[in-house]
Amino acid sequence: MKKLFPLLLLLVLSFNYTNSQRPGGDREKSSIQITGKVLEQGTDIPLEYATLVLQSVSDPNKITGGITDIDGNFNVESEPGNYNISIEYIGYKTIKKPNQSFTKNTDLGTIKLSFDAAELDAVEVVAEKTTVEVRLDKKVYNVGKDLTNSGANISDALSNIPSVTVDVDGAIALRGNGNVRILINGRPSALAGFGSTDALRQLPADAIEKVEVITSPSARYDAEGTAGILNIILKREKTLGFNGSVNTTVGFPKASSITSNLNFRTDNFNIFNTIGYQYREGPGNGYSDNFYKDTILGNLDRIIEDRDIDRLNKGININLGVEYFMTKTSSITASAFGRFSNGKDVTGNSTIRFITPNLDSRTFRQEIENEDDKSYQLSLNYINNINDEGHKLTADFQYSADKEVKPTTIQENNTFPDTELLAQENIFETEKQNEVLAQVDYVLPIGDAQFEAGYRGNFEESDTDYQLNELNLDSGEFVTNNGLTNRFIYTQNVNAVYSQYGNKYGDFSFLLGLRLENTQLKGDVTGVDLEALQEILGPGIDLNFNNNYLGLFPTLNLIYELNEMENITLGYNRRINRPRGYFINPFPSRSSRTNIFQGNPDLAPAFANAYDLGYLKRWDKLTLTSSIYFQKESNAFERIQETTGQTTTDGIEIIRSLPINLSTNQRIGSEIGILYNPKKWLRLNGSFNFFQFNTEGIFNDVDYGAKNTSWFSRFSSKVTLPGKVDWQTNAFYRGPSQNAQTDSKGIFSLDLAFSKDVFKDNGTISLNVNDLLNSRKRRSFTETEFFTSDSEFQWRQRQFTLSFIYRINEKKKNNRGGQRGGGGDEEYGD
Incomplete structure (x- = not known):
């Protein structure tokens, strides 16, 4: 918008000047140059795209002018004469100099514009x-x-x-x-x-x-x-000079952070940096009431579990980058990111076991998981805006690496009627992940049309080294479980090429594309007793696999402009859902002795065809968005629960949750959203989404088909109170939902926030209450042929946060100039 306003103004000036010439008259051949420089008052930052307007005193319809360059300089050619001149820039006070006489080349020198508070x-x-x-x-x-x-x-x-x-x-x-x-x-x-x-x-x-x-x-x-x-x-600042912000927070339950976003930009380079430290404690809880059928637990037929979870996470994030402008149209950006965190999760699980209606026993299980996480990312980005019509070439290279070390101790004791140790385990897990991304995109305008083509390669590998040591209750020594101790290496390589073509015919626009992707999924299990593991997984599952999938993915997007404020869109695309390493890893979790999650190496990618019909309408103070969508997915993933045939040391059968490929999943839905700003002091935002999905599939002779209808809605309001205090309310409700085995209840949450600008609007202090009613809890009921479970889970309790932001050399959301071609956030994902 900063660029568009002066350019439109200049076009109008040029049009008026052209039409002011007398028919058949000749323009004087002699001309002069009027030069100068426009800076921001107080900072001396050059203002790019500021406008110089020259209006003839003798003929007010005779107008010409020009705009400033990246350095704030202007050079306007005009005829000698007397002019009323003005120097203008949106958000700044206009400087006017009436009845100026120009008979020769003139340098107006340096002109400084100050902020216009009313316009800002x-x-x-x-x-x-x-x-x-x-x-x-x-x-x-x-x-x-x-x-x-x-x-x-x-x-x-x-x-x-x-x-x-x-x-x-x-x-x-x-x-x-x-x-x-x-x-x-x-x-x-x-x-x-x-x-x-x-x-x-x-x-x-x-x-x-x-x-x-x-x-x-x-x-x-x-x-x-x-x-x-x-x-x-x-965010990445586009304003010349040094600027940024510092944000500090404190909260309850214990939480604190400090983050700085700093930027230094010159004509030739832009240095940007984000550094943050975070400390957060996250108390959570869980509860389940489980009834077991017939012989699953021997005489036991009911177990109640009550969990308390204490989480601690602290870490540092650092992101440093340099953008170098090689020419006015090209730039290269190098950046490095690092995250260094460590955490500790302590979960206490109190269990009450019944032989209905009598209490049989109580147990207490404590799991202490420590986590040391180090992530790195190096990125290199090249952009060349070959011309102003959109002819562009971009190239990217990115390397990412992550290492998590997670030692865990688990101990379970009988607490009633006797006190005795049931089990103790030490887990040593190290997970390394790395990813390489290489990408080239080319955009070629062809008149009103546009052609694009490109390549992307993603090469990912995860290496999980897992060792389980169990205490032998008879000898008192820890023994390695060779059936579960293992090293699992999972590789996912994706090579893709694409092309797409877009054009516009009057009010109708389209974008047609085709993408070819080859996916390689490779798994390698070492350091394990394969015979013992195969017995756990069951027959027919290949632990060492190398699968390739080649697919075409067409896309089509249409838009019809009914008028400047109203349009209809239609989209079609084919998509793929590749299983992540967590869903593939065949080694069971240890979060519970009796209920485990286990990956499935036989899991294949799922494919979907999706259709979307949208409508948008804008009024002066209201924006309405809406859409109807349909999706049909084959080989859809679904988690099922089944018995493993194994028991704990005290005779309880172990039940596992396993992801599988079901045959089809159809989803249809609609959504509507409203943005309404009736007054300067009041802004409203609401949305509603309704959907239905139907799953069909049979696994191990069990029909897991299910039909589910659900919805969610959110509402947000922002009110400016007396004293310029802003008050925002966010409300969210997700309706009940079902799948083949589980009914989930609705969830409601309410957030409140208040803020006040201080220090001449350079700072903002805010109070935020997240989940005011402490109601953000997942409640569900699961029923299988083996058991029923009534459960509740809360990840984190209600949170209070007090924060303060201080802005350095930047007004709140101001629109100063300083952007140049060859780089910027708008380059991403357009």
Whole structure:
């Protein structure tokens, strides 16, 4: 917008000047040069795209002018004469010099513009709104000033985006579908974690500039994620000079953090840096009441489990980058990211066991898991904007690595009627993951049309080294369990090429693309008693595998502009859901002696065809978005629960949760969203999503087919109170849902936040209450042919956070100049 305004103004000036010439008259051949420089008052930062207007005194219709370059300089050619001149820039006070005489080349010298407080207020109102842009293949949510993000993490911020839900475990879903691909600045990233969203809980929410919700991805994007893609665009300052912000928070339960976002930009380079430290304690809890049928537990037929969870996580995040402008149209960016954290989870599980209706025994199980996590990422990005028409070449290389060391001790004791040790285990687990990304994208404009082509290669490997030592109760010595001690190496390599073509005919636009991907999934199990493990897994499962899948993924996106404020969109795309290492790893978890999760090496990718029909309408103060969508997925993943045929040392049969490929999963739904800003002091935001899915499939002669209808809705309001105190309320409700074995109840949560600008708007102090009613809990009921379970789980209790942000050399959401071609956030994922 900063660039568009002066350019449009200059076009108008040129048009008026041309039409002011007398028919048949000749323009004087003599001309003069009027030069000068425009800076920001107080900082001396050059203002690019400031406008110089020359209006003839004798003929007011005769107008010409020009704009400043990257250094704030202007050079305007004009005829000699008397002119009223003005120097203008949006958000700044206009300087006017009436009746100036120019008879020769003239240097106006340095002109300094100061902020216009009244105009800046209007600009800030627009900048702080949460707005939505609809493009051919995505919706872009400019997060704006969401108070509940103060002191929050990225995972919390995503829960405020329409169409997105984040459950109590931190799992992210798009339109109720958990198979969503998370990208950072258009790329897979260590910042988002390797197949897990836990890393998003360790990064500050105020690092986000916008979120792209891509429910109908074009061929440019990886075909991974049957639900679609969430692309998180991080902030990067475009203003010349030194600027940034420092954000500090304290909270209860114990939480504290400090994050600095600093930037130094010159004509030739841009240095950006984010450093953050976080300390957080996360108390949680769980409860389950389990009834077992017939012979599963011998005489026992009921077990009640009550869990208390204490989590501690602390760590440092560092992101340092340099963008070098080689020319006015090309730049190269190098950046390095590191995350160093350590945590400790202590889970106490009190168990009451019955022979109905009598109490039989009590046990207490304590699990202490320590985790030392180190993540690194090195990135290199080249951008060449070959011309102003959009002809562009980009190339990326990225290397990411992560190492987690997780020693765990587990001890279980009888506490009634006798006190005795039942089991003790020591687990030593080291997980290493690395990823290499290489990508090239080329964009060629052809008149009103555009052609794109590119290549992307993703090469991932995870190496899990796992050793289980169990205490021999008779000898008192620890013995290695050779049936479960192992090393599992999982490799996923994806090579892809794509091309797409887009064009516009009047009010109709389309984007047609095709992507070819080859996926290699490879597993290698070593250091284990394969015969003993095969007995645990059952026959027919290949522990060492090397599978290749070649697939074509067509995409089509259409948009029809009914008018400037209204459009209809239609999208189709084919997607793939590749199993992550956690779902493939055949070695069972140890979170419970009697209920375990176990990966399935036979799990194959799932494929889906998705259709999306959308409608958008804008009014002066209201924006309406809506869509109807349908998706059919084959080989869909589903977790089932079954007996393993094994028992604990005290005779209880072990039940496992196992992911399998079911035949089909059909999903149909609709959503509607409203952004309403009736007054400057009041902003409202609401959305509603309704969906139904139908799963069909049989496994081990058990029918796991299920039909589920569910919905979720959110509402947000922001009110400016007297004294310029901002008050924001976020409410969310997710309706009940069902699958083949489990009914889940609805979840309601309410967040409140208050903020006040201080120190002449350079600082902001905020109070945030997350989950005010302490109601963000997962309640479910599971029934199988072996048992029933009534359970409740809460990841984290209600949180209070007090935060303070101080901005350095930058006004809140101001719109100063200083951007040049050849780099910037807008380059990602467009």
